Amino acid sequence: MPRLAANLSLLFADRPLPERFAAARQAGFDEVEIQFPYSHSIPELATACQAAGVRVVLINLPAGDLMQGGDGLACVPAQTDAFVDALQQGLAYATALDVQCVNVLAGRLPAGVSRQQALATLTGRLQLACRTFAPHGITVTCEAINPLDMPRFLVNDCDDMEALHQAVGCDNFGLQFDIYHMARQQHDVTALLEKHAAHIVHIQFADCPGRGAPGTGTLDFKRIFMKIREIGYRGSVAAELLDPDGTFTTSRCNF
Template structure:
């Protein structure tokens, strides 16, 4: 397993382009960026090439989701907006070449039943999986805890499992976030086992607090071992809040974590 820095939370004291070089200098194997669209794709491609790092993950544009709205992917009335977001991400990804693109389910919109939202989401995930398959890019869907993001449509491994089965597309996989599962006090290992063979990407932060490994209560060595035993061997995305001291001061976990990821 290799470790990617999530540049939406790490090295944020620097402009986005410079964060990529900082991640390389710190010893990360790759980078992920939630919403990279502020930077032209060609500029991102050039910055990645200079740093010698791959782009592991980006998110599809999500409308008003991050400002408290329902987002796009599960709102029937916003289908045209979702289609435009998909085209924007396809154009961007064709040049920036992320390994994966995450489609955020969003919140349950007012006036929309859960069944309607899930049907809309499944159709949009199927459409996205088909479109990105032509680029050789995998599509992901993520469960997020409803404490940090109230009203979020998909929260648990069981709901992810049901959604993956409903869409039933070989180019769709789960994004499994250890923090979001731990925030709900769920059994993280049971979730890995349920989704075994269908996890396309893993993200982590300690819990409580969403800080660096070692600042909370998660037993990362045991979790990494369980991931490997479930058959997972791909990327681990460091998506945590580094604290007031900054990212560089928070990286004491990186070398032992790398040894665990490579040797457990």
């Protein structure tokens, strides 16, 4: 059966990150994910995680200036050293927190760099990430992000992701499927889940429009969650959504 996870970077945002582990457990979650845990020490997060009795299933690799509007690291040819440093930092956190998956954000297409060159750079960096994490039993993921919310992002849809999966060619590489980002581009979410089921290793969800909880937008989550079961997916399904009133629980997912 698929398992629900809470994204601690967006949920329970009224309290410090270490306190969100316990909040997630109280809301019914056994698993959590964190976008960027790096502003807190490993011992602080590990202690909070263990005390709450939850498991961290995914973190993002450090992404440089991406979230501040920059190009990021993974597809930028000039950022080789910074990407290697990010790998080492991500590895330290992932192994200490017993993380299953590490997500590498592709980044934005840099000025003066062709799409072909950026994709070649990204492919090589993902292969390096796979080699780095494989000895520790960790899967590397990459996700498509809609260009409406993040202009110039290199990887936008599942066709891009499938081409990347083929190019990387590593056993511990898989697709991170974000329901919100696909719906934001008016793609048929259930059709994409079925088409790409063989390579999906992590799923995230939020309603669209608005990126809120199921029921705040127009998506048919009963149908979507049923499709996730039908395709035989057995991984985590993470609530990466905005919850301004801080009341989101597993019961609101109708999963």
